[in-house]
Amino acid sequence: MPTERTELxxxxxxxxxxxxxxxIYNHYVRETPITFDTAVFTPEERRRWLLSHPEDGPYRLKVAVAGDSNEILGYATSSPYRAKPAYATSVETTVYVAPHAGRRGIGTLLYGALFDAxxxxxxxxxxxGIAQPNAASTRLHERFGFRYVGTYREVGRxxxxxWDVAWYEKEL
Structure with missing residues (x-):
């Protein structure tokens, strides 16, 4: 496991x-309500998702890597908010951090890089959308200027x- 001094x-x-x-994603599928997926994925099943986040454009994938070991400690994405054309200037953002790497500022580092890009x-x-309760995610999003706009009550089982999902928005 990387130490606190590992360069990211x-x-x-x-x-x-x-x-x-x-x-990383399958941990959250199996262990938490943070994602509403209920069955784990194989890497091949996730390939299409990965390829939908190219190096440029509005849909990005940023990964945090431990410099000494090259271990991936988390990732952040921007993805289409909804499929209809009028939503094209809106994105949904997410952050997932490896379970052993939380509380080290990795989410902050990833979101900073994502929003810069x-x-x-x-x-x-x-x-x-933040499944509730999730105080750490709420703090992260508020730190980046997201503001609360409403809650979908009991929207996922x-x-x-x-589970409720609180929705936040940020002007870009």
Whole structure:
């Protein structure tokens, strides 16, 4: 496990990262209500998702890598908010950090790099849905200027119960 002093680098995600990114995401599928996916994925099943985040454009994938070991410690994405054309200047953003790497500022580092990369794009708003409760994610989003706009009550069912999702938006 990396130490607190491990130098972190943020770069664009590439196909060689697919297995590690899938492992991180599957942890949240299996163990938390943070994602509403309920079945784990194989790397091959996640390939299309990875390829939908090219190096440039409004839909990005940034990964945090431990400089000494090249271990992927987390990732952040911007993805289409909705499929209809009028939503083209809006994105939904997410951050996932490896379970052993939390509380080290990795989410902050990733979001900083993601929003820097998006600054030159023709985008108007970013949205984030946060399954409740999730105080750490709420703090992260508020730190980046997201503001609360409303809650979808009991919108998802996972682990035998219903979960609320609080929605946040940020001007880009």
């Amino acid at each position: 680098q943020v770069r664009t995600g590439v196909e060689g990262d697919l297995e590690a990114l899938t492992d 998006l600054s030159g794009e023709d985008l108007h708003r970013a949205y984030a 996972k682990f035998g119960r219903y």
